[in-house]
Amino acid sequence: GQQVMQIPQYQHVQEGEDFTTYCNSSTTLSNIQWYKQRPGGHPVFLIQLVKSGEVKKQKRLTFQFGEAKKNSSLHITATQTTDVGTYFCAGRGYQKVTFGTGTKLQVIP
Amino acid sequence: DSGVTQTPKHLITATGQRVTLRCSPRSGDLSVYWYQQSLDQGLQFLIQYYNGEERAKGNILERFSAQQFPDLHSELNLSSLELGDSALYFCASSQGWGGNQPQHFGDGTRLSIL
Numbered sequence: 001g002q003q004v005m006q007i008p009q010y011q012h013v014q015e016g017e018d019f020t021t022y023c024n025s026s027t028t029l030s031n032i033q034w035y036k037q038r039p040g041g042h043p044v045f046l047i048q049l050v051k052s053g054e055v056k057k058q059k060r061l062t063f064q065f066g067e068a069k070k071n072s073s074l075h076i077t078a079t080q081t082t083d084v085g086t087y088f089c090a091g092r093g094y095q096k097v098t099f100g101t102g103t104k105l106q107v108i109p
Numbered sequence: 110d111s112g113v114t115q116t117p118k119h120l121i122t123a124t125g126q127r128v129t130l131r132c133s134p135r136s137g138d139l140s141v142y143w144y145q146q147s148l149d150q151g152l153q154f155l156i157q158y159y160n161g162e163e164r165a166k167g168n169i170l171e172r173f174s175a176q177q178f179p180d181l182h183s184e185l186n187l188s189s190l191e192l193g194d195s196a197l198y199f200c201a202s203s204q205g206w207g208g209n210q211p212q213h214f215g216d217g218t219r220l221s222i223l
Contacts, residue, residue, distance in 0.1 A: 031209055042111070042199060043152065045211035088152065090212075096165050097208035099144075099152040 002027045002093040006100040021103035023072040023089035030092045032072045038085040115215035127188040130218045134202030141183040144199040159206035195222045
């Protein structure tokens with residue numbers, strides 16, 4: 001079945017450093033969504049990418065969808081303590097969405 | 110506030126028991142998804158319903174069952190509970206069924222098995 005892996009599993013950064021998480025699917029995806037889960041909270045939708053090679057930005061966050069539509073990345077520029085949480089990608093395969101394993105980000109002030 | 114309501118927020122019970130978790134989706138959403146999240150783990154997809162019909166099935170144990178009612182609320186039934194079933198159970202809803210719309214998550218039900 002479809003598998004979606006994320007690396008790294010954990011990342012500690014100093015405040016102000018950049019951060020990137022990568023998402024890789026075993027199958028081609030129709031779209032990919034990104035969610036953020038704050039500690040003690042529930043996942044919250046951030047963005048959806050649909051087109052091959054698509055790049056979208058939200059303030060300090062940059063999202064990319066690979067040319068082959070099998071991978072994606074989320075890059076945060078100049079992290080802040082408010083960026084702490086777990087970031088999940090969710091890939092849509094054949095009529096089904098599979099969540100990635102998540103990357104837990106800790107930001108050291 | 111996501112608009113998705115889950116009850117109860119916390120549930121403490123013993124092994125071998127049965128519990129029911131309830132979810133009311135966002136107004137206008139027809140799909141309901143159930144997920145299990147163990148401590149510091151990812152989201153394990155259990156099952157999806159769309160407009161009352163089962164749409165997709167994930168790694169849901171035979172001891173677990175779910176349904177979606179005509180008013181679109183959903184219930185997840187967990188029976189013969191084991192210690193390993195302790196987890197946070199999320200419900201999410203979306204407008205469509207195919208996964209091309211965002212999922213909106215509730216606050217979850219934390220289940221503790223003693």
